[in-house]
Amino acid sequence: MQNDIQEFLEQEIWAVVGVSKDPTKFGTKVYHKLKQCGYTVYPINPKLSELEGEPCFPSLSALPVRPDVVSLIVPPQISEQIIDQCAQLGIKRVWMQPGAESNEALLKGRANQMQLIAHECVLVEARSRR
Numbered sequence: 001m002q003n004d005i006q007e008f009l010e011q012e013i014w015a016v017v018g019v020s021k022d023p024t025k026f027g028t029k030v031y032h033k034l035k036q037c038g039y040t041v042y043p044i045n046p047k048l049s050e051l052e053g054e055p056c057f058p059s060l061s062a063l064p065v066r067p068d069v070v071s072l073i074v075p076p077q078i079s080e081q082i083i084d085q086c087a088q089l090g091i092k093r094v095w096m097q098p099g100a101e102s103n104e105a106l107l108k109g110r111a112n113q114m115q116l117i118a119h120e121c122v123l124v125e126a127r128s129r130r
Helices: 002-009 026-036 076-089 103-111
Strands: 013-017 040-044 069-072 093-096 115-118
Touching: 002 115, 013 026, 026 040, 069 076, 076 093, 076 103, 093 103, 103 115
Parallel strands: 013 040, 013 069, 069 093, 093 115
Antiparallel strands: none
């Protein structure tokens, strides 16, 4: 698992699904941590048009580039839908924050030959790239 985590953390472009205007929510904390560590990070939330002056995107398909990693901080049933979107877009690395995973999401990801991380926290694992 540690090798998988290291490979994920070597990727440059991340999308964080589940950001919020509330800075105490984990989606927003993960977004800030990744940016602070030097990653290119795109916030995803269909209910927000911007987050702290940065554009916020309604979906993965609306992004200007395909992310290397998608971080999910959403309820499990939403993770299952996002895994389907990742499969359609050819995204192969998905990190499900604790609480975002479900057996169905994991099965769908594996069926689509995705690399998956579950039960691990980006906030704990991310390190500065500087």
